[in-house]
Amino acid sequence: MQPITQIRSHCVVLAQPNIDTDQIIPARFLTTTTKSGLGKALFSEWRYLPDGAPNPGFVLNQPAAAGAEILVAGHNFGCGSSREHAPWALLDHGFRVVVSTAIADIFRNNSLKNGLLPVVVDPDVHGWLLEHPGAELTVDLEALCLTLPTGRAVSFSIEPFARHCLMHGLDELGYLQSRLPEIERYEATLPP
């Protein structure tokens, strides 16, 4: 994985709360056996009309959304299933950061493992972001700081080990494997 330090981009706003993983990527697209190519199915039900044409009313289809790497979403983003296809689809589409007031546990874990930054901010900052779609934001993983175009700097937290891995392009499996001696010692204590 490429190391991540700072992401600078305009944002797209999907204000509604409780956007679940079935909205992010519906189950019928989970029959894939790879991680790639899921971006076109992202938010499929909202993004396309019944005939398959892009829905011009949906924010991701509007010209201002082009190239946006930061998604500002409503409270409790990513609730629902454990499908890692959700962060895969967001990343494949081009998003690298999701900002919300709360991000569901499994989705957050899955995002961190794939280089999609889950950034949780307070309702005040969130409210500002919801009112400023398209705002140019800077997300600094090293400084743990989100900077608004007004110059206001907002700190956020990311689980320290995941942050370390993301900043250095490491994957967590390597670390787990380095603990194999402890794992073997633990297994020796288990009842038969």
Add this chain to the structure above:
Amino acid sequence: MIERTMFEKVWTAHEVVPETAETPAVLYVDLHLIHEVTSPQAFAELAARSLPVRRPERTLATLDHSTPTQSDQIFGNVPIRLDAAARQVQMLERNAPAFGIELFGMRDARRGIVHVISPELGATQPGMTIVCGDSHTSTHGAFGALAFGIGSTEVGHVFATQCLLQRKPKTFAVDVAGRLPPGVTAKDLILAIIGRIGVSGGTGYVLEYRGAAIEALTMEERMTVCNMSIEAGARAGMIAPDETTFAYLKGRPRSPAGPAWDAALARWRALATDAGARFDASVAIDASRLEPMITYGTNPGMVLPITGSIPARSDDPVNDQALAYMGFKSGEHMLGKPIDVVFIGSCTNGRLEDLEAAARILRGRHVAPGVQLLIVPGSQQVKRAAEAAGLGEIFRSAGADWRESGCSMCLGMNGDTVGAGRYAVSTSNRNFEGRQGIGARTLLASPYTAAASAVAGRIADPRELL
């Protein structure tokens, strides 16, 4: 002595390396359940790194999510109709033996929904850590196991190391006093709990359901409750093991036997939360005041008693969007609304007691004209037990479509879908937009309510038919 919650006991017993400020805990996994949809990418990762599965004997594989429920596609010579689903099935049929993992294949008498078969085999046991690439892994917490869903990358971590990197969650006591009234089920209870704490109320927590109403539940009912913990945002929900748990487990194929049973019982009896242990959060609910519950919106927290009417929420665009999707208006009564489809099944309500509940309503009655009733057993074992008890005949006589086991219409991956704009009373766990197929409008309810609504052709109060 420091009083500890059940969660803390199970967590501590599985810490290979405790967490620090810099690193999460390395947590040992006793049982890893896998299925065809979230495992292919994890197997590919193993292959790319030339790694074996570290503990294949702690891994169980089944086929459930994308598999057909029609007998001819399973037992006949009719190929699986969906090519992509057939590919996933073939991939797990190839990967499981290649990595030494036991697979309950398409025609295996033990196959079924992953969260139904592991308990019925006795593989799910108190005090265990259990994970699966599926959010409804919380089901297994009904046995006093710490069980939660993981993503495919983490499936790969467990394959390679039998461990996960985890931060310790907080604890949340859900105290349920009283006794469920007649016609009010475990499903109604968990829907009421989600309605109370909200769909993100449990985020960051492990729930522990406790109190007289929980102790009175059967194991299958406890599984229904724990199953939907994730719909409140909690990755796991747990219930202390007791005599009900031990009676359920005794004599099952993978349960300990002989002296190992006695040793296990001694360990299991020590798991319950110590008197005086502190939880980080709590909520109290009186079961005796509950009614059958039904959802009216597009998440499981948008739920009300079946005799209720849709709340008015002025200036709430989210509520407006949900009601527009559902084709409902504030103030309307739920009872009497016409429906098109009824789905009875899933890891929430696809076990034998759920089918018995449906049969109690359907016996001697028939599905209303124009309504499709799909009944999908949670496992092949549930199917055989239901047939042996005469339930299959009741379902067929009632005009139901009685299928083979699988996740089926809960998420519509296998082609079993509701149809755009149609209303489905469903015993499954999610009423998200499009969950049961494009444009499907889902109303979550108990097997009683689902069966009663199938007979009436409208949303119906099952208490009038019991």
